[in-house]
Amino acid sequence: MIIDCHGHYTTAPKALSQFRAWQMDRLKNPDRLQPDPGVAVSDDEIRDTLENNQIRIQRERGVDLTLFSPRAGGMAHHVGDAKTSEAWTRHCNDLIHRAVMLYPDNLAGVCQLPQSPGVSPANCIPELVRCVEELGFVGCNINPDPTDGYWTDPPLTHRHWYPLFKKMVELDVPAMVHTSCSCNPNFHFTGAHYLNGDTTAFMQFIESDLFRDFPTLKFIIPHGGGAVPYHWGRYRGLAQNMGRPPLETLMNNVFFDTCVYHQPGIELLLRVVPPDNILFASEIIGAVKGVDPQTGFNYDDTKRYINAVQWLEPEVREKVLGGNALRVYSRLRSRLEAQGRLPASGESS
Amino acid sequence: MIIDCHGHYTTAPKALSQFRAWQMDRLKNPDRLQPDPGVAVSDDEIRDTLENNQIRIQRERGVDLTLFSPRAGGMAHHVGDAKTSEAWTRHCNDLIHRAVMLYPDNLAGVCQLPQSPGVSPANCIPELVRCVEELGFVGCNINPDPTDGYWTDPPLTHRHWYPLFKKMVELDVPAMVHTSCSCNPNFHFTGAHYLNGDTTAFMQFIESDLFRDFPTLKFIIPHGGGAVPYHWGRYRGLAQNMGRPPLETLMNNVFFDTCVYHQPGIELLLRVVPPDNILFASEIIGAVKGVDPQTGFNYDDTKRYINAVQWLEPEVREKVLGGNALRVYSRLRSRLEAQGRLPASGESS
Numbered sequence: 001m002i003i004d005c006h007g008h009y010t011t012a013p014k015a016l017s018q019f020r021a022w023q024m025d026r027l028k029n030p031d032r033l034q035p036d037p038g039v040a041v042s043d044d045e046i047r048d049t050l051e052n053n054q055i056r057i058q059r060e061r062g063v064d065l066t067l068f069s070p071r072a073g074g075m076a077h078h079v080g081d082a083k084t085s086e087a088w089t090r091h092c093n094d095l096i097h098r099a100v101m102l103y104p105d106n107l108a109g110v111c112q113l114p115q116s117p118g119v120s121p122a123n124c125i126p127e128l129v130r131c132v133e134e135l136g137f138v139g140c141n142i143n144p145d146p147t148d149g150y151w152t153d154p155p156l157t158h159r160h161w162y163p164l165f166k167k168m169v170e171l172d173v174p175a176m177v178h179t180s181c182s183c184n185p186n187f188h189f190t191g192a193h194y195l196n197g198d199t200t201a202f203m204q205f206i207e208s209d210l211f212r213d214f215p216t217l218k219f220i221i222p223h224g225g226g227a228v229p230y231h232w233g234r235y236r237g238l239a240q241n242m243g244r245p246p247l248e249t250l251m252n253n254v255f256f257d258t259c260v261y262h263q264p265g266i267e268l269l270l271r272v273v274p275p276d277n278i279l280f281a282s283e284i285i286g287a288v289k290g291v292d293p294q295t296g297f298n299y300d301d302t303k304r305y306i307n308a309v310q311w312l313e314p315e316v317r318e319k320v321l322g323g324n325a326l327r328v329y330s331r332l333r334s335r336l337e338a339q340g341r342l343p344a345s346g347e348s349s
Numbered sequence: 350m351i352i353d354c355h356g357h358y359t360t361a362p363k364a365l366s367q368f369r370a371w372q373m374d375r376l377k378n379p380d381r382l383q384p385d386p387g388v389a390v391s392d393d394e395i396r397d398t399l400e401n402n403q404i405r406i407q408r409e410r411g412v413d414l415t416l417f418s419p420r421a422g423g424m425a426h427h428v429g430d431a432k433t434s435e436a437w438t439r440h441c442n443d444l445i446h447r448a449v450m451l452y453p454d455n456l457a458g459v460c461q462l463p464q465s466p467g468v469s470p471a472n473c474i475p476e477l478v479r480c481v482e483e484l485g486f487v488g489c490n491i492n493p494d495p496t497d498g499y500w501t502d503p504p505l506t507h508r509h510w511y512p513l514f515k516k517m518v519e520l521d522v523p524a525m526v527h528t529s530c531s532c533n534p535n536f537h538f539t540g541a542h543y544l545n546g547d548t549t550a551f552m553q554f555i556e557s558d559l560f561r562d563f564p565t566l567k568f569i570i571p572h573g574g575g576a577v578p579y580h581w582g583r584y585r586g587l588a589q590n591m592g593r594p595p596l597e598t599l600m601n602n603v604f605f606d607t608c609v610y611h612q613p614g615i616e617l618l619l620r621v622v623p624p625d626n627i628l629f630a631s632e633i634i635g636a637v638k639g640v641d642p643q644t645g646f647n648y649d650d651t652k653r654y655i656n657a658v659q660w661l662e663p664e665v666r667e668k669v670l671g672g673n674a675l676r677v678y679s680r681l682r683s684r685l686e687a688q689g690r691l692p693a694s695g696e697s698s
Binding site for chain 1: 493494498499500501502503504507533534535536537539540541544545548549552553555556572573575576578579580581582583584585586587589590609610611612613614616617620621636637638639641643648649
């Protein structure tokens with residue numbers, strides 16, 4: 001089973017952005033009392049936005065299942081306050097749930113969280129519980145910088161985050177560490193802020209004892225891990241210099257996706273990161289749209305790069321393309337078992 | 350000729366840090382009037398700090414020349430104000446000059462600049478001119494984030510920087526884009542802030558028309574270009590999506606060093622970045638000290654990785670190890686010609 005662990009609803013119906021526009025307007029003009037428009041969307045609209053986009057591409061590329069979350073750049077946790085973030089997050093996650101209900105074989109839900117700068121991530125627990133227990137979601141996205149470009153909240157390894165991590169462990173859901181938009185003119189969002197967030201998170205993990213405190217907490221670092229695999233020697237050396245345990249000790253907890261959009265990058269990733277720690281992903285209709293004139297295929301057709309790696313053992317390819325996702329997202333396995341798409345627990349995919 | 354374009358005086362005599370401590374103390378306790386201790390260092394002290402360190406390693410590894418600048422983490426432009434930065438920078442650069450005078454065959458000077466958050470980089474011009482014209486330096490380091498971790502100054506491509514760039518062009522000196530320490534607990538300095546700075550700068554260049562305004566301005570992005578070569582496909586795709594010119598159009602202006610501390614990373618760099626745009630560097634006694642137990646050699650012995658790339662054409666290896674540095678640092682060529690170490694201008698190295 002081929003599982004893409006990184007997809008966003010980048011094509012969501014207009015009503016969602018109209019709600020957001022209403023929210024922003026209310027923040028700017030608190031006296032102008034426009035009624036809350038909600039997010040009124042028909043099933044057909046959802047089908048339209050997916051059939052012609054994510055679901056079509058999924059079928060064309062032979063992907064069985066996508067872990068589907070709200071648009072990352074849209075999370076924009078810096079906007080308004082915790083209440084703003086909460087209302088927005090609820091709508092975004094509800095729409096993911098509806099998409100998943102319409103395409104239960106193609107999609108599984110991953111939620112955004114109502115983070116807000118300076119606010120304890122404990123405030124995200126009710127929404128996480130709702131998404132996982134009521135809506136059947138299998139993971140969440142955590143924004144390591146809710147300020148969206150100024151990084152003034154504490155590192156992911158600070159106790160500030162512990163209440164949320166405790167609940168993640170309890171629910172047995174992993175988080176993808178994914179920044180959102182950038183308000184900082186220094187950082188282009190998909191060209192700098194995303195990759196910087198990935199790189200930053202990994203180094204925070206090296207520096208801390210987070211996984212001693214939470215031995216079963218799991219993070220996926222997207223976009224191939226930012227700069228990390230390319231600088232694997234640097235990180236091994238830094239850990240060694242700092243008297244930290246070797247990188248291998250992070251490998252029960254930290255995973256990398258394959259959103260790297262050229263052949264040499266994918267090969268490096270597969271060469272340096274342990275095979276159990278790489279999860280297939282493409283982030284389609286995402287950061288990098290369009291066809292690479294050098295190959296004639298879409299930049300984001302990462303399955304093609306993986307399949308082109310001649311020296312990859314078949315069992316490693318299978319792990320990367322799906323087996324690892326089933327291990328890391330343990331609720332996904334239960335979900336597939338309940339759907340009768342996987343044999344009952346304990347057996348291999 | 351083998352030229353390492355990225356070395357810092359990380360082993361500078363204690364008197365330098367004592368001066369800095371005095372400066373910091375004066376900032377904290379402006380009423381306590383300790384006399385300015387200056388930086389009193391003998392030639393022998395300088396020899397001691399280098400003979401046992403950078404010069405020894407240079408000889409052991411068969412490197413002919415290192416472009417030598419003050420410690421990057423020590424620039425700490427956020428400390429105090431522009432006057433603080435100016436006094437500190439002058440001492441740091443003077444010490445580089447003395448080291449170069451003692452080892453004129455082994456070292457060539459690259460200066461730090463008296464940047465300060467919120468202050469126009471025009472204030473760096475006198476020190477740049479002094480270092481280049483009076484002290485014979487061949488390049489400078491520019492900190493893209495003088496706040497040291499909060500990124501509240503304008504991007505490198507903003508007109509804010511233009512007076513400095515104009516002078517760089519006039520003097521014909523390139524700049525290495527190098528962040529300094531990090532005051533932000535989110536960013537480990539060598540494990541996140543350095544690489545993020547590299548990645549960020551490259552994306553700024555993609556987004557802007559800086560090199561239309563300054564066609565001969567040259568930047569070296571250190572640490573193998575941060576995340577950039579690993580994500581070369583992403584950047585090609587982003588440029589294409591954004592209607593920006595292809596990456597090749599940046600290649601007269603943007604160069605990458607080889608401070609990547611493992612074999613697969615160096616191979617990726619050599620595979621994706623055009624051969625004229627890669628400059629040998631190792632940053633010895635720098636971010637990553639120590640021996641890699643997997644190879645038995647120092648992590649930062651990057652010449653070894655380059656030499657181990659079997660498929661690299663000899664003429665490309667020669668460019669990477671020295672020829673490109675001579676082209677990018679044009680004042681270095683003149684300097685070597687004046688020393689009689691290179692035939693007079695126009696001829697190949």
